[in-house]
Amino acid sequence: MGMSVDLWTxxxxxxxxxxxxxxxxxxxxxxxxxxxxxxLVGGFDTSFAFAAGTxxxxxxxxxxxxxxxxxxxxxTDLRIGMFLEIxxxxxxxxxxxxxxxxxxxxxxxxxxxxxxxxxxxxxxxTLTRRANELxxxxxxxxxxxxxxxxxxYHDAALGRDVSYEAADTTPALGVMFGAGIVSGMFGIGAGVxxxxxxxxxxNLPMKIATATSNFMIGVTAAAGAGVMLAAGYVNPVLxxxxxxxxxxxxxxxxxxxxxxxxxTVRYLFVPVVLALAIEVILRGFxxx
Amino acid sequence: xxxSGAAPAPADPAPVRELPTEAYVRMVVVLRVGLAAAxxxxxxxxxxxxxxxxxxxxxxxxxxxxxxxxxxVSELAAGLAAGSVPAYLTLGVLLLIATPLxxxxxxxxxxxxxxxxxxxxxxxxVFVLLLLGxxxxxxxxx
Numbered sequence: 218m219g220m221s222v223d224l225w226t227x228x229x230x231x232x233x234x235x236x237x238x239x240x241x242x243x244x245x246x247x248x249x250x251x252x253x254x255x256x257l258v259g260g261f262d263t264s265f266a267f268a269a270g271t272x273x274x275x276x277x278x279x280x281x282x283x284x285x286x287x288x289x290x291x292x293t294d295l296r297i298g299m300f301l302e303i304x305x306x307x308x309x310x311x312x313x314x315x316x317x318x319x320x321x322x323x324x325x326x327x328x329x330x331x332x333x334x335x336x337x338x339x340x341x342x343t344l345t346r347r348a349n350e351l352x353x354x355x356x357x358x359x360x361x362x363x364x365x366x367x368x369x370y371h372d373a374a375l376g377r378d379v380s381y382e383a384a385d386t387t388p389a390l391g392v393m394f395g396a397g398i399v400s401g402m403f404g405i406g407a408g409v410x411x412x413x414x415x416x417x418x419x420n421l422p423m424k425i426a427t428a429t430s431n432f433m434i435g436v437t438a439a440a441g442a443g444v445m446l447a448a449g450y451v452n453p454v455l456x457x458x459x460x461x462x463x464x465x466x467x468x469x470x471x472x473x474x475x476x477x478x479x480x481t482v483r484y485l486f487v488p489v490v491l492a493l494a495i496e497v498i499l500r501g502f503x504x505x
Numbered sequence: 506x507x508x509s510g511a512a513p514a515p516a517d518p519a520p521v522r523e524l525p526t527e528a529y530v531r532m533v534v535v536l537r538v539g540l541a542a543a544x545x546x547x548x549x550x551x552x553x554x555x556x557x558x559x560x561x562x563x564x565x566x567x568x569x570x571x572x573x574x575x576x577x578v579s580e581l582a583a584g585l586a587a588g589s590v591p592a593y594l595t596l597g598v599l600l601l602i603a604t605p606l607x608x609x610x611x612x613x614x615x616x617x618x619x620x621x622x623x624x625x626x627x628x629x630x631v632f633v634l635l636l637l638g639x640x641x642x643x644x645x646x647x
Contacts (some may be wrong), residue, residue: 228555285537447644457594
């Protein structure tokens with residue numbers, strides 16, 4: 218075992234890891250589990266399955282903390298979010314089940330290498346998010362019209378009301394299913410992939426995409442966490458201090474540092490994710 | 506395109522009712538109360554665990570997952586009644602998982618009240634799938 222500290226120190230270290238994850242999660246729009254899982258595997262010698270189970274608990278805490286503010290401000294589109302969960306939830310159930318089968322087959326190292334690959338994919342997607350708030354107008358498809366996947370909000374920065382309507386629902390559902398698989402398999406929020414679908418396919422304003430993704434992350438994580446918990450891969454002694462720390466970190470991030478929520482934060486985030494990705498890939502190959 | 510549901514939209518869409526403000530308010534309450542309850546239970550339980558198990562190490566925690574004894578409803582209820590710390594840790598995690606489930610239920614209620622059958626059916630399906638993961642798939646693959 219790599220770490221031999223007394224119980225109180227251990228709980229404190231886990232809580233501090235959670236605070237860092239919560240801060241990162243709320244400032245970047247990611248779930249925070251991308252920080253927790255590599256640290257648990259690399260720093261605490263936790264098996265991938267328990268790290269993923271803890272990661273899902275982390276996401277639940279982040280999503281509930283930051284999600285309340287988005288819903289209160291009516292930036293979360295409940296109609297679009299709930300419609301898309303029909304794709305993310307089955308994906309998460311499938312992903313979590315697949316991970317458990319791989320763990321039972323002693324293929325945790327393959328999961329670590331794949332997680333490293335996913336983290337490396339997240340970096341360019343995080344950096345290439347659309348810079349301008351509003352998309353170019355596009356025609357909605359018939360499903361979008363039929364289900365009323367449209368809305369409006371007051372954009373304080375632009376100083377006016379903004380209306381929007383979801384465009385291409387079929388490819389968005391496909392990407393959401395894939396995001397659900399990634400979330401369930403690796404215990405991460407996969408928010409980058411969700412924002413990608415909401416932005417590029419549904420053509421939503423960035424604020425709505427970010428808030429709705431945050432809303433969906435919690436429900437997707439609940440699907441994966443349910444499977445992992447019932448399968449015995451959530452250890453509450455690990456998960457409790459991380460979840461408490463995450464809730465505190467996410468609250469701090471959303472209340473004290475909103476001015477930092479911009480492109481600069483994403484650039485600061487890159488070296489951290491890059492280092493964590495390299496760490497888990499090296500571990501997967503037995504080199505760390 | 507084979508999926509007629511995603512064909513180009515007609516010129517005049519049918520009017521769609523917005524979710525009432527009450528739906529958003531209730532959802533915020535669900536999120537805040539759910540998170541506060543989960544954090545309170547987890548904080549109390551983890552402090553009690555540390556006081557009861559001062560000699561526990563990372564190795565012993567990873568070797569014996571205390572949640573395994575309380576995955577059944579009757580075992581969890583008995584553990585909570587007996588004041589078992591691991592049972593309360595399990596309850597805290599369950600409260601975190603239950604919060605998004607309640608969000609989905611709340612959405613289903615408002616879609617149903619607004620007469621939106623397709624979205625009611627979608628949210629009901631999502632809710633059933635979430636329960637399926639917790640109650641059927643997880644125990645099956647354990």
